[in-house]
Each structure stands twice: as C-alpha cells, then as structure tokens.
Amino acid sequence: MTSLTAEFERVSMPLEHDFTISRGTTTAAENVIVRITDEGGMTGVGAAAPSSHYGETAATVEAVIPDLLAVVEEVGDPHALAEIEDRMAHVVADNPAARCAVSIALHDLAAKRLGVPLYRLWGLNPEDAPTSSYTIGIDETDVMREKTAAAVDAGYSTLKLKLGTDRDREVVEAVREEAPDATLRVDANEAWTPRETARKSEWLADLGVEFIEQPLPADNPTGLKDAYERSALPIAADESCVTLADIPQIADRCDIANLKLMKCGGLLEAKRMVHTARAHGLEVMLGCMVESNAAIAAGCQLGPLLDYADLDGSLLLADDADPFAGVPMPEGRIDLQATDRNGTGATGR
Ligand code: MG
Numbered sequence: 001m002t003s004l005t006a007e008f009e010r011v012s013m014p015l016e017h018d019f020t021i022s023r024g025t026t027t028a029a030e031n032v033i034v035r036i037t038d039e040g041g042m043t044g045v046g047a048a049a050p051s052s053h054y055g056e057t058a059a060t061v062e063a064v065i066p067d068l069l070a071v072v073e074e075v076g077d078p079h080a081l082a083e084i085e086d087r088m089a090h091v092v093a094d095n096p097a098a099r100c101a102v103s104i105a106l107h108d109l110a111a112k113r114l115g116v117p118l119y120r121l122w123g124l125n126p127e128d129a130p131t132s133s134y135t136i137g138i139d140e141t142d143v144m145r146e147k148t149a150a151a152v153d154a155g156y157s158t159l160k161l162k163l164g165t166d167r168d169r170e171v172v173e174a175v176r177e178e179a180p181d182a183t184l185r186v187d188a189n190e191a192w193t194p195r196e197t198a199r200k201s202e203w204l205a206d207l208g209v210e211f212i213e214q215p216l217p218a219d220n221p222t223g224l225k226d227a228y229e230r231s232a233l234p235i236a237a238d239e240s241c242v243t244l245a246d247i248p249q250i251a252d253r254c255d256i257a258n259l260k261l262m263k264c265g266g267l268l269e270a271k272r273m274v275h276t277a278r279a280h281g282l283e284v285m286l287g288c289m290v291e292s293n294a295a296i297a298a299g300c301q302l303g304p305l306l307d308y309a310d311l312d313g314s315l316l317l318a319d320d321a322d323p324f325a326g327v328p329m330p331e332g333r334i335d336l337q338a339t340d341r342n343g344t345g346a347t348g349r
Pocket of ligand 1: 189213214239287
C-alpha cells in the first residue's frame with residue numbers, strides 16, 4: 001500500500017476555429033484535469049472532457065470527482081487499476097468522463113512508477129498504431145474547402161468531414177477536389193434517415209469515401225440496421241456505441257465500433273470494448289471529444305489495438321490553449337516512440 005493524494009482543476013481551452021457538427025457549434029472546450037501523486041512525489045495526470053450529449057458538463061465532473069478520488073485514496077495502490085475502475089463505476093455510474101480522468105491519471109502514474117510507456121505496460125507494438133484522421137467541421141462550403149487545403153498542406157493524409165446539411169454532396173465534392181489523394185471519412189452525427197444514407201452512400205462511394213459514421217439517431221436501432229443493409233459503404237457506430245453493453249446490440253448493424261474514452265469511462269473498460277468488438281466481428285476505431293493532451297495521450301497508447309484512429313481532439317485547440325503536450329502526431333501519425341516519456345506521454349508545458 002502506498003499513500004496517494006489527488007487534486008483537480010477546470011481548464012477552459014479555446015478552439016482554433018469554431019467547431020460545428022450537425023447538432024451545434026463549440027467555441028471552447030472545458031476539461032477537468034486530475035493529478036494523482038504518490039508518496040515519492042511522482043504524479044500521474046488525466047483529463048475529463050465532458051460531453052453534454054451524454055449528460056456531463058465540467059460542473060458535473062467537478063461535483064463527482066471528490067467521490068472518485070476518495071475511492072483512489074481508500075484503495076491507496078496506484079497499480080490496483082481494475083479494483084479502482086470497478087469501484088468507481090459503482091460510485092458514479094453515469095459520469096464516464098469524470099471516471100475516465102481518474103483512470104487515465106492512475107494509468108499514467110502506474111506506468112511511470114514502473115518506468116515504461118503505457119503501451120509497453122500493455123505489451124503492445126508501438127508501430128501498429130494507425131494514422132489519425134483530422135476533422136473538418138461543418139461550415140460554408142468554401143470555408144470547408146479552405147480548411148481542407150490547409151490540412152493537406154499540413155500533411156494530413158486522412159480527413160474526417162462532418163456532414164448533415166443540405167449541402168452534403170457539394171461539400172464532399174469540394175473537399176475531394178482539394179484533397180484528391182486523401183483518405184476521406186464522413187460523420188453525419190445522427191442527421192440522416194435510412195433512405196438518405198442508402199442514397200448518399202452511392203455517391204460517397206463514387207467519391208472514394210472510406211466509411212460513414214453514425215448516419216442515424218442512436219435511438220433508432222432499427223433504422224441503423226436498415227441503413228447498414230442498404231449502404232454502399234461500411235458504417236461506423238459512435239453515438240450508438242457508448243458502453244461495453246452496446247457492442248452486442250450493434251454487432252449486426254454496423255462494421256466499425258467507434259469507442260471513446262469519455263463515453264466508456266476508463267482505459268481498462270476501453271480495452272474490454274476493443275476485444276468484445278473484435279469477438280463480434282467488428283473493426284475498432286477510437287475517437288475523442290475536444291480534449292487536452294492529458295487525455296488524448298492515453299488514447300494514443302491504445303493505438304496499436306485499433307483499426308482506425310480519430311484522435312485530433314487536441315489538434316483542434318488554439319495554439320497554447322492546452323496546458324499539456326502529448327504523444328507527437330506529426331501529420332496524424334501517432335508516434336509513440338518520439339519521446340522517452342513514460343506513462344501516457346502527457347507532460348505539462
Ligand atoms: Mg462521431
């Protein structure tokens with residue numbers, strides 16, 4: 001047993017550009033940073049990036065974190081990751097981002113105490129991580145075209161386009177013109193109908209799009225099945241794939257499970273979801289919210305387990321807005337070996 005102390009603080013990070021999806025616009029991300037320190041003064045760091053879509057805000061995170069940190073201090077062992085995650089899930093079941101911040105900080109601390117990066121603690125090959133996509137939010141078509149040109153100039157080879165307006169086709173055609181060689185994915189964030197998905201999938205396929213993410217509302221699983229059966233492209237489930245229990249429910253109506261740490265509540269739970277998804281014949285993607293590197297870095301450590309990565313949450317922040325540097329992602333490539341940092345690779349700057 002060791003003695004652990006913990007603290008948390010809210011940070012508000014402006015975005016580089018307003019970020020719009022089919023449901024609304026974000027201008028800044030409120031994260032809650034968690035630090036857990038052992039008796040020798042070694043500190044692990046994590047972050048909660050609460051999403052109002054899943055009922056969390058910075059205020060709800062701050063409200064429950066003391067109860068979660070009480071679990072950590074009670075267990076007292078930073079290597080008791082499974083016990084702490086399990087107990088936290090009983091204490092505040094409906095607050096996954098808050099639990100996730102603590103899970104990440106503990107994993108960071110545990111790996112630092114062992115003197116290894118987290119991927120190495122898990123026995124993963126760092127070279128297996130896929131390239132992350134870079135997301136272009138909804139905007140005027142010309143602005144999306146300009147953002148695409150800037151992303152291509154910056155070296156990003158995989159772009160994810162947010163769709164869900166009456167200009168969807170015009171947007172994808174404009175983006176494809178600017179990025180003829182890029183891998184393109186689209187995310188409708190629940191904005192389409194099954195019939196619309198089937199129809200749009202035809203021209204999206206012609207434009208070389210790789211897959212369609214969350215075409216239907218999550219509360220329409222029958223519609224998702226219909227869309228999946230009629231779509232010319234693979235379907236990824238995001239809003240329909242929140243926790244481990246969702247995986248068997250979506251297995252016969254999508255191709256790709258899009259996990260997020262902030263939806264599932266912890267790194268061990270995320271790993272369970274990866275393996276459960278594979279057992280159900282699904283491919284696995286890891287996405288994110290708009291997150292500090294204190295959280296994104298932990299997602300990067302799971303990279304070698306993934307088929308697809310969408311871990312651009314910190315890249316969308318204004319320069320210097322993020323108090324943390326993370327795993328370097330030059331041109332979207334998750335370079336787990338670029339630094340000699342242990343733990344998640346997040347470090348204050
Ligand atoms: Mg999505």
